[in-house]
Amino acid sequence: MSTTLEPSGAAAPDAAAAIKGASVRRGDRVFLGLSRGAGVLILVIMAAIAAFLVWKAVPSLQANTANFFTTSEWTPDADPAYFGIAALAFGTLMTALIALVLAVPVGIGIALFIAHYANRRLGSALGFITDLLAAVPSIIFGMWGLEFLMPQMQGFLQWLTQYFGWIPLFQNDLGIWTRSIMIAGTVLAIMVLPTISAISREVFVQVPREHIEAALALGATRWEMVRMAIFPFAKPGMISASMLGLGRALGETIAVALILSANYVINWQITEPGGNTFAANIALRWNEAGPIGLSALVASGLVLFVITLAVNMAARLIIARRAEFSGANG
């Protein structure tokens, strides 16, 4: 690379050109081109993901004899092909919802603890713990969910059915409490916890010192300070943290595929075995699928892509607006 610096071709006659020689400018141009190219490549990849998924989903959508959005069955390789995403969408949203309900309060609590409650050492210890939790591979969470968490949750789920069975969600007619949407949602909650707490923490530490001290000086207790100074400031950040967690929960594959005993039924009784998600279905059906079956899985993947894209873009826009706002205020 250093060769580019040598005067190129005819030595520049005048001093100005010698200092800012053509070769130097060429080096800069090449480097700018490379780095801009890398940036553009990212846009190209994102566009290509959408384009290829649409393109390869079309054959199955054309062959499909059922309504793609309202059908629960999944028999794309039958003749005629008959499949739809209703049950997958239900399972995906339900597991993600359970994950959020469990993970958002805890994640925000962790972020508050790190940012405003703990001393520096305890806080960074907890930050380290959540980082490690984020590093555990998905497949290990799945195995752990089956091996450890599921037996541990039996008692609690039975108790839930016994005392809250009158709520349709917790009713259990089978008398089996394994491999359910509830358990998958709980594992997902643990998996999205680091995302939610990391991003909430980022906004919590941005709360202006003056707001906090003003609240405390007026005699607020620490919790009142949190409610009156921190939450209003950090609200957009907390919302987008939750949405990014949601995005992760929606797309999580292997852990869910291991835990659920997959079927294609919409069952609101979430402590019973069963359920399926977009991502898990793709992993489970991939190797047995024929050409139309693969295309159908691509179609379901496209729906998942669109949903996660929408969730992520919305989350980023919310947090970006916040950043501009706080920047304008110093």
Added chain:
Amino acid sequence: MSEQTPVSPAEERAESDRLLHDALAGGKLPRWAPWGAGAAALVLAVVLNAVTFIDGVAGTLVVAALLFAVIQSTWSFAVEGRRHAVDRLATTLIYTTFLVALAPLVAVLATVIIRGMKALSMDFLLTSMRGVSPREEGGGVYHALVGTIEQVGIAALIGVPLGIMTAIYLVEYAAQARSRRLARAVSFFVDVMTGVPSVVVGLFIYTSVILTLGMERSGFAASLALTILMIPVVVRSTEEMLRIVPRDLREASYALGIPKWRTILKVVLPTALSGIITGAMLAIARVAGETAPLLLTTFMSQSINFNPFQGPQAALPLFIWDQFNSGTTASQDRAWAGALVLITLVMLLYLTAKIIARYTGVKK
């Protein structure tokens, strides 16, 4: 009444001072209140454990925690009033989240270590699964280790430079008027890309590289999927590092007549190097455990294959998936041992990265 003890003026003043202070400060629980409430809650929980349906260590601890919250809040409500009671309750809940975060990590690590030690041995690391049926014991993870190292290595070879170049563009060139809008779009989509599910990336590589370009399912196809997953992580961490390189360094270099691209290569990047390496290692750790994209882009193999471009090639996550789903005792033991190897690998990468970050890093 008539025998009232005489009160000295000094004592009278002290007494009125105390009354005034109490009126202003309000009641306060003693400093040992949390410990006292905790001990009381624990004792009560143990008693309940003995006489009621509550059982098990975990159950007792949960009940003790609930009792602690109730006892302390009620006590505080009686002495300090509603606001302080709520404050104490909130503090209790926020401290509890610490345990809620710690518990799954400890449980996951403990489960993996305990279950994984059964089949783990030197042999396990150095043999493949060739000719070993799922029911038999023995066999190992060597072929999968080879595959993972090659696939992740190739992914890093492509993804890290791409990520670094993108970050350079965002930090060093975005300020130029012509680049501003493009840079903003790139930055936004890097963020969005972080959220693309790994299984969708697998689908993309399958539909583009395999179906359209006609490449066979191979370790290299898996590398490409991992590359895409890696890029946004590398971009973000590198960007963060480049931004904290002091402006003065760049300006000093420009003042000496060094062109911008050489300034970036020789001044900015070396200054941020340790941070960039840390980021790259974290990205590698993140993708090393990915299972879903591999499932869609490679075929599982039970034998050693050093060539990522041709033929089926195993990988650690695939090995675990395959063995776990075989469902026999021997294969499940192997799956857990594989999980132990994988998690050790990931954690080592992770910890090394953190240690590098801690002891080097850009000095401000």
